[in-house]
Amino acid sequence: MRYIVRRLLQSLFVVFGVSIVAFGMLFMTGDPTEVILGDATDRMSVAQIEEFRVKMGFDRPWYVQYASFVGNALQGDFGYSFIRHQPAYEVITDKLPATIKLASFAFVLSLLVSIPLGVLSAIKPHKPLDNIATVLALVGQSIPSFWLGILLIMFFGVYLKWLPISGSGTWQHIIMPGITLAAFPIARNMRLTRSSMLDFMQRDFVRTARAKGISENRVIYAHVLRNSLLPIVTSIGLELGFLLGGSVITETIFGWPGVGREIVAAIGSKDFYVVQAGVIMLALIFAGVNLLIDLTYSLIDPRIRYGS
């Protein structure tokens, strides 16, 4: 119980930090009026700019502004997008399902590929399959996602014409962005599974299992793999952060209509309330899922619950 309370307090603190960063964003250049209006200030008189400042409440002390920012945000009011002619909150929530769909697809894909490959590599280390998988993992961790995306578009979109290069209409549309987003987690989880499996195969309980005469398959899958998956489960939370952050680039390359692409577009058009709303939502989802994973994990593993 103490762990759960501590973990909840920690999440609250994180939410507080996220709100400070998102709020501070508009103040980074010193004057939020300038950030919001951008080049439009050139065409406005000093009185007009001042009027805007007062209307938006930027003339008040920062702590009053922060309090009203938090108050509004709690009611789902993140300001109004003058470019989209829509509340910033709605601009982002409209795009959330697409981002979640892409991130979930990449997540499932990464587990389906990385764990079997890691297991196969560990069963026969330093054999051809392991060597190929290790090289692929190294390349997968080093190749930037936007370059991988461009390569996929080049081969499967432009030359072979097998897959659509942009958009989100059919099931074929998700394949290339999904692979692009999953490449890094596949590489990392594969290496993690392999090294964790190799580590556990040396342990005494595995030797005992073998000595009991259990079939090799059972030793590998029921004894070694089950234990090896723990470090992967632990890293799943952080992985989700990577998938949400990585979606910014992947969605931009493939024209996937999600939050990431919306944030980049909003940056281009200086639509800062949308940027703010998008960043807050992604960070909150990330913090929320991490909290859920940690709490579930504490239920599965009593060592965490009792703080040892």
Added chain:
Amino acid sequence: MTEIDPAAETQAVVANPAAALRPKRNAFFPRLFRSKAATISAIIFLVVVIAALTAPWLSPADPSAIKIIQRLKPPGYANSAGTTFWLGTDALGRDVLSRVIFGARVSLTVGLSAVLISGTIGLLVGLLSGYFGGLIDDLFMRICDIQLSFPTILLALTIMAVLGSGLDKLILVLGLTGWVQYGRIVRSQVLSLKNDEFVLAARATGERQWRIIFQHILPNIWSPVIVIASFTVASNIVAEASLSFLGVGVPPSIPSWGTMLADGRQYIGVADWLTVPAGLAISLTVLSINILGDWLRDYLDPRLKNLL
């Protein structure tokens, strides 16, 4: 073979226990050359460094010279003045080869400078937080929680969006957002070292706190710091290219691999020479640094394998 004087060796061990545990320095290159992958990576990295240092002399043309008349010419094109463009020209008629060579400058400058900033901050915070514990440590851990709940690329993107593009801003942003992982590792190392006998002995003799931290503890935690630094050079290069690709990194006037990919993206299938050289340059550079980092980790301290 030189003869070893056992008495002298014992003396050396007593005088400097850390030095005795370290592998001998002269074994560095022989050990490096024994690994084929590390040797090839070192050569690639050296080539990139030389390209960056000698870019003005090495590149055949001015990377920013716009000449619309010779736009989108394929590799090997020679103009009437007799200049050959080995990798072709881009949409503004600029020499792709020269831009790739100059791009190495941006990548390495950003990669290395940002590591210096984040490494210094992370090292100091980790040392203080691990050694003193208490309030500093609590504060540090909470900041870690907040920063880990923001995907780094999203945080950097947000800040760059407000500040506007620029090489100096990019270095600062990547430096200031990347220190947490150094801080965490350094802190954990300090925690495990601070109750070791040599630290307790130093404390017992009445040495000042800062001397204990910087002269006794610091020399013993360099290995993980150097290894993380090598990996972060690679991740900074990817981050720079990603942000430039999204249009918020370095300004368009400076040739960078990221902007080259963003520009060339529109010409996939029409002029692939705009994207392939820059994409290969980033991937090979990052891959070689990652392989060297792996090797460095095993060289400096094989036990770090479980940590990093």
